[in-house]
Amino acid sequence: MPAVGQNVLRKEGRGKVTGAAKYVDDLSFPGMLYGSTIRSTIPCGRIRSTRPEFDPSEWVVAGVPDIPGKNVIALIEDDQPCLADGRVRHVAEPILLLAHADREALAGAKVAVDYEPETPVYDPAASPRVFKEILIEKGDLGKGFSRAARVVEGEYRTGHQEQLYIECNGVIAVPENGGITVYGSLQCPYYVHKALVVLLGLPPERVRVVQTETGGGFGGKEEYPSMLAGHASILALKAGRPVKMVYDRVEDMLATTKRHPSIVRHRTGVASDGRIVAMDIDVLMDGGAYLTLSPVVLSRGVLHATGPYRCDDVRVHGRVVMTNTPPNGAFRGFGAPQTLFAAEVHMERISEALEMDPVRLRELNLFRPGDTTATGQVLGADCSAAEVLREAVARTGFDARRQALSGTNAGIGLSLFFHGSGFTGGGEVRLASRASLALTPTGARILVGSTEIGQGTRTIHAQIVADALGIPYENVEVSDADTACVPDSGPTVASRTCMVVGKILQNCALEMKARLGSLSPARYLELHGPLVVTREYEKPAELEWSDETYRGDAYGAYGWGCNVAEVERDPDTFEIRPVRLTAVCEIGKAIHPTLAAGQIEGGTAQGIGYAILEEVVFRDGAMANAQMTNYVVPTTLDTPPIDVVILESAYPHGPHGAKGIGEMPIDGPAPAIVNAIRHMGVDLRQIPATPERVMEASCVSP
């Protein structure tokens, strides 16, 4: 029986339900020390001096001079130091590292830092530094607006969001074999590897990175582990002993990355029949103090900024800028939730301005196969915007429900969205990801750098390989993500692990099957010895993209989604309570329907938090609510029943037609919920929709 499409048992399920799975803080090494970080308490300024307030003889203290290589976290641009280089640019910036055998002594260690403060920048609109600017142009905007009967304008704002993976960031660095081995909770072992080679000045073969079981990432363990691994490695090399650094929740929330806040402005020309004839969109994102991943977050943001709507005359202008706050980074959705929020709330405002039914307006404008996106990409037959909208509207009885709730303290709203799978544009070509498959006596072992962070990497990869080889799922093993034995399969991000890496694995398995011929694995090994098949990403011939002009096929494939949210407003406290949420997603192929539903439910829950609960409060450049007691994420009581509907329309280059799924579900809930609030006559254009904001908007709305 084929494994793909079946709900086979998750590979690591047993380990996780019995408590046997080992996460980084469950591990210990002989002679291990604990490390901690002395961090900046001011947002911007020069460091005059640092003076430990303890007897340093018992301690390992490391600073910039102890960095054997280059003092940078190598990622896109080398602008972020591993330890402050005499200046600090955000609160919680690392300055000094300490290690000690006693965690308690460590927590009590004080270092006096003398600063010469400078004036910080918090307002992105007033930032002196633009990290990246992108312009997408299609057609002739002036001509488009000249055809418009109405012009609708609006500004939409989204806040920071904390990933709040349940396991905090943590690593253990072990000096060995003339180099360093790092065990850690992380998404991208080869990102960490690349950063350590530069930071430690070691040859690549002396750096080994091993992912331990990882308690969630959601993007939050894409880049930051390079920083943390760097810190632990510097200490471990200086001490000559293993060093464990596991953040507590407060430190993790204060110091690590969050979702970029955004301000998006739309000016849209609409013809009298409701057709959109011109779109002028301006996107501003707050990157925080260093560039990190901001250019790519902005890229995904602007590429999704039009929403799934066709228009001949479009301009999208995006900027991501510096502020003196901790760098913002990857979080599920990666720029798209911000711009899709704006696009879909703006769409609702257009329907209000035109007094046109919101479903009808969307039907009239949505992408259909053969339409071109803002970058000129022609959408294939798997473009399913119409299908997901139709299914969501029918399933929820949207029109009737909307009428029934009119004028009450409840509302219903919808959002239509799409999400590109894999790296943007030529990114996949540059990554040149590889995957390997090793023959075992009973089947095969998967060797990939892709990590299991809860989303089911091990399971779906094994399903794909099992079917390609024609062997039972149970006979496929999955190797740990350890740079000493797996190839670089690219980072575990961007909804690419199934569609891109899964496809490479499928090719490996097909080649292996051809090599085996009629021999059983055991017989082949007996006759010919070990067999390892390695394949590389192959770009589908028709995909073309230019980073210079931002024209072409931005993504190999898009997933399509429609959410319908029904909410109630408490008449006294103005709290918004989601009553039910319907999530229709077209994902190409559900390799594992239950896992796929889990991704949709999980992304939707995080999207609900983004919409109404999760507010990062910044005070003087620092997160003021860096605790789980006052940064609130959805519990079972805040999560309404989520009705998941999966549609499949195959992408020809995905394994079994699969597209990406991990990120898309978080795009829809915030605009659907805000549109449901708008249905109550409340003019809200910002998230999170906290009771304070809803009260304010309710009081000024008619």
Place this chain on the structure above:
Amino acid sequence: MADDSRSGFTRRDLVRGALVGAVAATAGAKTPAEADRGIGPGAVPITLQINGQTHRLTAEPRVVLADALRDRLGLTGTKVVCGRGACGACTVLVDGNPVCSCLLLAAEVQGRKITTIEALASDGRMKPIQEAFVAADALQCGFCTSGMVMSCKALLDRTPKPTRDEIRHAVSGNLCRCGTYPHVFDAVERAAGIRTAEGRAHPPDGTPVFQTLAASRTFTSDQRVDAGVAEALDLEEA
């Protein structure tokens, strides 16, 4: 965060540090800092009944149960996430009741019957609730899972056939950022025999969950919503 006056010395740091001495000692790395911390009363003998066994240890009265389990007794299945009672990841059973082990002092629970996740499959066979978690895929990253399973076990021990609402409330203190809640409800209902494995795929009302549309297949998850949809449709008719 030693230089950060806002965070300062958390209770977890305090008690964790107290335990590190033991860990470091086994690693042969005793330091003068361990000798006398000067924080609270010194170490006392503590006897704990854990998973049917008696464990004797010496620890300061300020040591919380979660750290005693993890750092002293090597029972690392119990996870610590927030250290202040906000997430439920550290849930263990004390006399059958689910409690946050990060908030309980080890010395307080002497003589009480403590059950951790490690007890559930101690004979190599998973308990029905664990089987159901795996079968329903009620876990993703797994970091909340030990606590989630313990809360569900306590519920089923008390209420063998819980309602959906009872389940929802029983795990409302267990944060799952991966959002496995609907699958957790499914797992508990399977373990309770309320639903079968096929129950999810073929709800009792016979609604097929896999549905072949023109070019696509449909899979839906929460049958409870169907009631909501029915209600909406009723409204439409009304």
